[in-house]
Amino acid sequence: MMENALEIKNLCKRYERFALDxxxxxxxxxxxxxxxxxxxxxxxxxxxAVLNLIRHDSGTVTVLGMDSVKHDQEIKQLLxxxxxxxxxxxxxxxxxxxxxxxGAYPAWHPEQFYDYLKRFKIDERKKISEYSKGMRMxxxxxxxxxxxxxxxxxxxxxxxxxxxVRDEVLDLFWEFLQDENHSVLISSHITSDLDKIADxxxxxxxxxxxxxxxxxxxxxxxxxxxCPAGALAGLDPDAIVATRTGAYGAEALVRRKHLHGNxxxxxxxxxxxxLFFTRGDHK
Amino acid sequence: MKAILRSDFLNMLQSAKTMGILxxxxxxxxxxxxxxxxxGTFLVMVWLIVPFNLFSYDTAYGWDKxxxxxxxxxxxxxxxxxxxxxxxxxxxxxxxGAVSVLYxxxxxxxxxxxxFAMLLLCxxxxxxxxxxxxxxxxxxxxxxxxxxxxxxxxxxxxxxFFLKGSGTSNPFDGLDALQAVGRLLPFSALLLVVCLACxxxxxxxxxxxxxxxxx
Numbered sequence: 001m002m003e004n005a006l007e008i009k010n011l012c013k014r015y016e017r018f019a020l021d022x023x024x025x026x027x028x029x030x031x032x033x034x035x036x037x038x039x040x041x042x043x044x045x046x047x048x049a050v051l052n053l054i055r056h057d058s059g060t061v062t063v064l065g066m067d068s069v070k071h072d073q074e075i076k077q078l079l080x081x082x083x084x085x086x087x088x089x090x091x092x093x094x095x096x097x098x099x100x101x102x103g104a105y106p107a108w109h110p111e112q113f114y115d116y117l118k119r120f121k122i123d124e125r126k127k128i129s130e131y132s133k134g135m136r137m138x139x140x141x142x143x144x145x146x147x148x149x150x151x152x153x154x155x156x157x158x159x160x161x162x163x164x165v166r167d168e169v170l171d172l173f174w175e176f177l178q179d180e181n182h183s184v185l186i187s188s189h190i191t192s193d194l195d196k197i198a199d200x201x202x203x204x205x206x207x208x209x210x211x212x213x214x215x216x217x218x219x220x221x222x223x224x225x226x227c228p229a230g231a232l233a234g235l236d237p238d239a240i241v242a243t244r245t246g247a248y249g250a251e252a253l254v255r256r257k258h259l260h261g262n263x264x265x266x267x268x269x270x271x272x273x274x275l276f277f278t279r280g281d282h283k
Numbered sequence: 284m285k286a287i288l289r290s291d292f293l294n295m296l297q298s299a300k301t302m303g304i305l306x307x308x309x310x311x312x313x314x315x316x317x318x319x320x321x322x323g324t325f326l327v328m329v330w331l332i333v334p335f336n337l338f339s340y341d342t343a344y345g346w347d348k349x350x351x352x353x354x355x356x357x358x359x360x361x362x363x364x365x366x367x368x369x370x371x372x373x374x375x376x377x378x379x380g381a382v383s384v385l386y387x388x389x390x391x392x393x394x395x396x397x398x399f400a401m402l403l404l405c406x407x408x409x410x411x412x413x414x415x416x417x418x419x420x421x422x423x424x425x426x427x428x429x430x431x432x433x434x435x436x437x438x439x440x441x442x443x444f445f446l447k448g449s450g451t452s453n454p455f456d457g458l459d460a461l462q463a464v465g466r467l468l469p470f471s472a473l474l475l476v477v478c479l480a481c482x483x484x485x486x487x488x489x490x491x492x493x494x495x496x497x498x
Contacts, residue, residue, distance in 0.1 A: 053498040057341050073354045081352040086345030089294065094292055103286030153352075211485040 003065040005029045005183035011049055011059035018207060020045055023059070025202045025212040030180040032173070034194030034215070035187040036270065037204040038278050043187040044084065046204065047155050064150060071125045077105060081145030084156035087136055088143075090129035094122065097143060105147035116142035120168075134165040141172060147148065152176065154183045158193050166190075170197055191270040201270060203277060210277050215270070223265035225252045226273065236260065242282035244275075253280070284456045287355050287363040294340045295333060295367060302329055306375070319386045319398060321404030326375045330409045331432065333371055334417060337364050338426040348498045360491045361421065363488040368413060376406050396468045403471035410478035412436065414485035421489045421496070 004020065006027040013020040020042050027033045037043050048054045050061050052072055061068035079217065088097050094117055102108045117124055120138040128136060137157060144152055152173070158166040170193060176182050188194060193217075202212040211218070229250040232243055239258035241267045244251045253276040256265065276282065308325065313319040341347040350360060383398040415435050420428030 048498065053348055053351055055495075055497060073356060076352065076354040079352070081349070083345065083349055083352065086347075086349040089290075089340055089344050089346050089348070091297055092293065100286050100290045100293070101353070103289050104355055251364075 003029060004062070005031070005064060006033075006050070006185060007060075007062040007073075007076065008046070008050070009060045009062075009139060011046065011061065012057045013045060013049060013054060014057055018042070018045075020049070020056075020207045021206065023207070024208050025209055027183055027185055027200065029183050030177070031199040032177060032184040032186065032197050033200040033202055034191070034198035034270070035185055035202050035204065036189060036191060036194065036274055038189060041204045041206040043204060044155055045207075047083075047185075047187055048152055050153065051079075053075075077107065077147075078150045080136070080147070080149030080152040082140045082144050082152070082154045084159060087140060088128055091126065092128050093126065094124040094139070097128075097139065100167055101143055101147070107148040109146050109148070113142055113146040116145060134161050137161060137169065138165070145172065145176060150183070152182075152183055152186075152198045154186045154188075156185065156188055157186060158188065158190055163251070166193060173197060189274075191274060194270055203274060203275075205277055210282070211273075218270060219270075219272070221257065222268050223254055223256050224267055224268050225254050225259070225263055226250070227252070227263075242276035242280040244280035251276075251280075255283075284355075284359045284365065285357050288349065288367070290346075290350070291337055291363045291367050294337055295371070297340070298333070298336050302333075305329065310378070313382060314386055314389065317386075317390060318377055319383055319393075320401065322379045322382060323401050324377050326372075326402070327405050327409040327412070330368070330372050331412060331416070334368050334413065334420065335365060335425055336430075337367070337430065338420055338428070342425060351498065357496075361490045362486060362494050365417070365482070365489070367483065368417075372406060372409060374463045376402060400468045400471040403468070403475050405486050407471065407474045407478040410475070410482045414478070414481040417485055418489045418492055433441065460487065 004026050007025050008026070011020055011023040018040070023042070023046055025033075035043055036047070045054070049056045050063065050068060052068060063071075064078055066075055068075060088100075092100075094114075098113055100111050101113075102110060114124070117139070120135070120142065121126065122131070122135055122139060122142075128139070131139065141157065144154075158169055163168065173186075174197070175186055177184065184197075186194065186198070198215050201215045201218055203210045225235075227250055229245050232240070232245075232250050234254060235252065235254070236258050239252075239254045239256075241253040241255060243253070253268065253273065254265070259265075285366055301367065306325075307371045309322065309325050313322050341350070347360075351357065379402050380399065381393060383402065386397065387393045387395045412432075416432055423431065
């Protein structure tokens with residue numbers, strides 16, 4: 001039986017003004033999961049819990065079949081990590097990154113690292129402080145891909161990047177996924193990237209998981225219905241996932257199979273689902 | 284451990300040029316002004332600055348978080364800094380010792396054992412200050428740590444001044460006595476061993492604090 005790449009069960013972590021509340025989702029091996037939510041929803045906190053950067057109050061985190069706390073070091077040898085607000089020191093050059101990571105990872109491949117740098121046209125002689133944001137991100141990704149990682153944990157890897165660089169980065173992830181033992185968790189609020197690559201979508205809002213499903217099933221079963229505000233009351237309650245009411249009428253995110261009658265439905269994308277959950281009224 | 288030692292060594296190199304120039308300048312000044320007694324104090328000052336640089340570089344770039352996402356244990360992160368600081372102290376001590384030898388060769392009337400004793404005494408003071416300060420820096424961060432350094436260094440001095448002013452027995456008499464005793468090489472060597480032990484205990488304490496730290 002193929003193990004799951006990542007299993008989080010009932011993860012709880014309480015801060016003074018925020019809490020992760022019973023966060024649970026599973027990333028099957030060989031898949032890409034888009035982990036979405038608005039700013040401050042708990043995406044980075046969840047990733048920090050997986051990496052043991054914070055201690056969770058309760059719940060379990062299992063990475064590649066191993067408990068994340070008991071097998072911290074073994075797991076990290078198999079993880080490629082890109083964090084949004086953490087990078088290599090600005091005075092490093094590529095050779096310094098190589099020297100440090102060679103000491104960290106038993107399976108570090110310098111030739112693979114330098115191949116990626118050549119491919120990304122990153123000048124090895126420059127200091128990181130002289131890199132653009134896109135180049136720094138590509139350097140981080142090159143580092144994450146150069147030590148036989150089996151799971152990539154990416155926290156906002158495309159944030160602040162132009163569309164060309166974002167496309168290049170997504171291509172890299174596609175290559176990584178050619179090996180069925182490889183999996184990717186991308187935390188992002190740029191949903192258009194996830195439309196291209198994600199197999200699963202997990203949506204977190206105010207520290208709670210509101211949905212965690214296959215992306216194609218989600219998009220196949222949900223639609224948007226636009227109608228006058230008063231018409232919402234006439235809909236089957238089982239069909240309504242979330243609603244938004246505006247000055248010119250109402251919109252409902254609906255489950256097609258529970259909707260009976262002739263309605264004009266519009267297809268939905270991930271961004272719209274996210275907006276319905278964050279700005280609308282949902283069950 | 285190799286990875287974090289390399290990383291911290293690279294960080295330390297950032298300030299190496301400036302430190303190196305200062306060290307050579309003060310060594311030359313000591314030789315030419317015929318006064319090496321302040322070398323020990325200078326050694327303490329330079330040595331105390333380095334761990335702040337190490338921790339502040341880590342925090343500035345979020346490198347501390349990224350480090351912990353690598354297969355590097357939290358105890359290695361702390362041990363690396365303690366080892367490098369100790370290594371730097373040893374290097375400064377050896378350098379100051381060499382300067383003292385040069386000084387005594389230049390001015391034969393000076394007592395080399397006495398100079399060595401003072402260097403060992405200063406090294407012990409630096410080790411003790413680091414032993415107190417580092418766990419607090421690990422716990423409270425670099426910004427607050429700088430204030431802690433000021434408190435650790437200056438509070439005892441201020442206390443002594445107040446005591447002096449309050450009419451109690453002159454505590455500086457005690458310091459003079461200590462200085463006289465400090466000229467005894469064996470005493471300084473013993474004090475160094477004790478302070479090394481405190482430094483080691485401090486490392487263990489810092490590891491425990493860092494293990495519980497959240498990012």
